Amino acid sequence: MATFKVPFPAPSPVEDAELLRKAFQGWGTDEKIVIAILAHRDAKQRLQIQEAYQDLYNEDLATKLQSELSGEFERAMYLWIFNPVDREAMIANAAMKKGLDYRVIVEVACISSTNELLKVKQAYQALFMHSLEEDLASKTSGNLRQLLVGLVSTYRFDGKEVDTELASVEADALHDAIKNKASGYDEAIRILTTRSKAQLNATFNKYKDEHGTSISKDLATGLPDPFFSAMRIAVRCTVSHQKYLEKLLRRSLNEAEEDVDDNLCRVIVTRAEKDLQEIKDMYEKRATNETLAHALERKASGHHRSFLLALVGN
Amino acid sequence: MATFKVPFPAPSPVEDAELLRKAFQGWGTDEKIVIAILAHRDAKQRLQIQEAYQDLYNEDLATKLQSELSGEFERAMYLWIFNPVDREAMIANAAMKKGLDYRVIVEVACISSTNELLKVKQAYQALFMHSLEEDLASKTSGNLRQLLVGLVSTYRFDGKEVDTELASVEADALHDAIKNKASGYDEAIRILTTRSKAQLNATFNKYKDEHGTSISKDLATGLPDPFFSAMRIAVRCTVSHQKYLEKLLRRSLNEAEEDVDDNLCRVIVTRAEKDLQEIKDMYEKRATNETLAHALERKASGHHRSFLLALVGN
Structure with missing residues (x-):
């Protein structure tokens, strides 16, 4: 909502x-x-x-x-003024400037439905005269390239049909790739980039049932590595992108991080017209004694604050 | 025509x-x-x-x-009766049954325009309740998987814009990958699977200008290998799919090969409504003293022959 x-x-x-x-x-x-x-x-x-x-x-x-x-207010308003599809294309393009913000690419790829992502890619081409795939592929390499380009490329099946036997087989393949790193990541990348969201959710459930921990937790252990981190964001956005975005919002509002304001602004501007109400409800359930509006009052300032408050419904 | x-x-x-x-x-x-x-x-x-x-x-x-x-006539008519988009989806699906006919997959991916390929993928999902990408990825591995899945996945930029400097850089990268195999094929796969057809044609021209032989010829030397062969078909379909299909037709009509009839029927049925006239003209220019109709009379028989002759305009 x-x-x-x-x-x-x-x-x-x-x-x-x-x-x-x-x-x-x-x-x-x-x-x-x-x-x-x-x-x-x-x-x-x-x-x-x-x-x-x-x-x-x-x-x-x-x-x-x-x-x-000017400043943050300008950036937020400039994103807001566009329609959601052009905005996502612009966000994806910006995420490839000055280094690569793979987290944003994974969000764009995994939160959108199959046809939304297609429209974003069409908008990207109209705006930048390149495909999103070629720009992304030319700025990445190795496993991270395979994963990210796969996530934005595939025209995923959008149906609810689930093959439980396959879920079990592919849960094992994912577990094997994550735990037994020597075997390589081709299979994990194949599964995450090509299976439908319904099938992936069944696979992640099997993973937890059969191996005791969630795939998301297993991906979080070990050294911080962009490829593992990107796989983890893909998993989390597939399971519940609202839960993932709520966590981003919570960290932005409660921790001093470099990219705080980018995340804060991006989550609020991109979701205000879609499901920010659900994200806000989650936030207010998890953050003790603080509404999202209070947190924004504390964290943001000036016109930027007024604008974000208006977008969240205050 | x-x-x-x-x-x-x-x-x-x-x-x-x-x-x-x-x-x-x-x-x-x-x-x-x-x-x-x-x-x-x-x-x-x-x-x-x-x-x-x-x-x-x-x-x-x-x-x-x-x-x-029954027989070949039944198979040809069964393909013909469907609309081109469903037919391509069925051809791609059949190419993954009983082993993988990667050549057909490359044809479907590289001959279609960006939006035709999208429609084929939509038809594939409606018919088979899976994405073409996931079925293909689960039946392949290694470099061949990366290449084929990349070719069917990317929503390529369809514009005519060409970056000549980039063409030169990527021609060198392709040459390096083909000649100096130790460096791996990630870059070659990236270029072939993500660049627009106009950009790729510029790159292939640079390749020939700068390295003396065409990329297609360089890909043909060495041991026969499905990955190299698939790259070569992708290149040839991107340069001129009519020329590629004419060669297929010519081999089917003049050589005793296992898959002859599949190729013959596929080329005629899938192109009869599109550009078979151009392919036929090419054939008749290259084959000495023989029209396509004469060759079909010689090679095919029965109702199958009558049907193919009707499709080629006799």
């Missing part, structure tokens, strides 16, 4: 565009108006506002927002 | 279905009528005839054809 509130009836896109124009005029921008409008419009409405703004002022609203706003 | 002839105006699907029904009745089937109708209807018309047949007689025409016909 989405978290932010949309007024009903909403003003027309032209009214919104005119108000935004006013907010940009004069000395400094009135960020409050920008938030009051854009944080309370859904993807379709935001697109209509962009179109109205272009028609009225012959100017691109996204570019205008970039020049009028 | 297609080769077979469709009457204009064509009889209605109901008339065709009724005539087919008559052809099936009595002692033995009148194969001439079956060919006279079905070899002269395009994919849309064949679908309408299937629907009319189902409505009129509450029976599946494809299944009926299987039971009424």
Whole structure:
């Protein structure tokens, strides 16, 4: 469920565009108006506002927002203004600039449904004139390449059908790969990158039943290694991406980490229109005596804070 | 250009279905009528005839054809009756039964455009309740798996844009992989499976310019090996699939090979509605003093011959 509130009836896109124009005029921008409008419009409405703004002022609203706003607030608003599919494509592309943030790539690949991922890849090509696969493959190598490129490439079967015998065989193959590293990871990569989500969930359940620990826990032991970490994120996003994102959010809000604000902003902006309510409920169940809104008030500041609070429904 | 002839105006699907029904009745089937109708209807018309047949007689025409016909003629007609996308999915699935015919998989992956391949994968899932990727990955291993699964997985960029510097760098990487086998094939697989067809063609041209021989020739030297052979077919289908298919046809018609008839039937049935005219023209230019029709008369027999002759436009 989405978290932010949309007024009903909403003003027309032209009214919104005119108000935004006013907010940009004069000395400094009135960020409050920008938030009051854009944080309370859904993807379709935001697109209509962009179109109205272009028609009225012959100017691109996204570019205008970039020049009028700054810092974290600008980055968050620039992501928000786009439709979810273009936004995911932009997030994936950004994750390959300045080094590779494989965690974001795994999220994009494993949280999306088969057809959502296809649309993201189509949007990626329209925006960047390359395939996501070729850009990713050229920036990675070895097992990590095989895993990541496999995750974004496969057009997975989306059905609920499960083969329990196969689940058992492949649970053993995964266990063998994780525990007995000498045998290589080809089979583990094959299973994680090609099986349907329903089949994988059955396999992960068999893994726990037959080997006593969850695959996610087994992947967490040992030295930190991007390949193992990427496999673990793929598993966690396949089991419950909300649970995974809640943990990201919780760490961002409660620990001093380098990438805290990227994660915080990405989770809130990308999920606000989808299932942030479920993630918020999970957060509030797990964090003692603190609502997500309180945590954001404590952690973020300025317009960035106001914007995120509006997106989470405060 | 297609080769077979469709009457204009064509009889209605109901008339065709009724005539087919008559052809099936009595002692033995009148194969001439079956060919006279079905070899002269395009994919849309064949679908309408299937629907009319189902409505009129509450029976599946494809299944009926299987039971009424036999041998090579039955197999050819059974492929022909379906629309091209379902047919490709069925061909790919069959290529993984009884061993793996990797050549067919490479053809399906590399001849189709990006969106055609996507539709084939969607049809595959609807027909077999699995993804093509998972079935293929579970039946292969090592470099061959990486190559084949990569070829069917990637949603390739379909644009005409070419980066000539990149083409030069990747031509060297391919040359290095092929000539200096110790360095492994990861880079060659990455390039062949993820780059756009336009970019690959530029790369293959650079390869020949910079290294003196074509990549296809370099891949043909050495011991026969499925992985090298699959790379070579991928290259040839990317450069000119018509040229590749013409060669297949020529070998089928002029050499005694095990898989001759499969290739012959597959090339004619799958291309009759697309570009068989171009392939036929190439054939007739290369084969001395023989039209494709003459070669088919010599090589095939019975109803199978009549059917193939009708498909090639005789």
